[in-house]
Amino acid sequence: AQSVTQLDSQVPVFEEAPVELRCNYSSSVSVYLFWYVQYPNQGLQLLLKYLSGSTLVESINGFEAEFNKSQTSFHLRKPSVHISDTAEYFCAVSEVNTGFQKLVFGTGTRLLVSP
């Protein structure tokens, strides 16, 4: 079984400051890793995912995440946040080499960007 830990339930930050949202996972098998974002009163949207290859993955809106196998982490970073980045961010894993996708989510981190 897999589990995902997002230690920070809330991260307040000022606009244009850098931010890191932490994600650690536990699994006895290989997993794919995902970050989803949930804006207020909306469903989740994929931000980025790691499947294989380069351990650094980037999204189109300036976020990036680095897969660290030894530390079982997949932290999400952005060098300069905008007010519009205010949302809840969920890290998730899915076991590789299965014919299905059971996403296991962390508890989420609420990013609050203020002017």
Place this chain on the structure above:
Amino acid sequence: DSGVTQTPKHLITATGQRVTLRCSPRSGDLSVYWYQQSLDQGLQFLIQYYNGEERAKGNILERFSAQQFPDLHSELNLSSLELGDSALYFCASSAGTGGAADTQYFGPGTRLTVL
């Protein structure tokens, strides 16, 4: 707009009742997933269907059931409702083979309140 639609948006009912939540996936997507999001348990995977067949099961209660119809829309049936079933229920769909690497597209959710 993800292209996934869910009806109704809100549902208020009483304990012991039965409700049906409906989901229409994005055009062409063969996989449908159901999730429950509550304050107590976070975001939990319930069940996945692929082209009409059950593909994977998560923490779905026996009182809950789902199906995917030939036109690929899906319904989640919740019966003998309890107060603890109050939650946001999301449907998602994916275009791939329904495997672990797929990107899921989430609907806006149905908020169920059990009184």
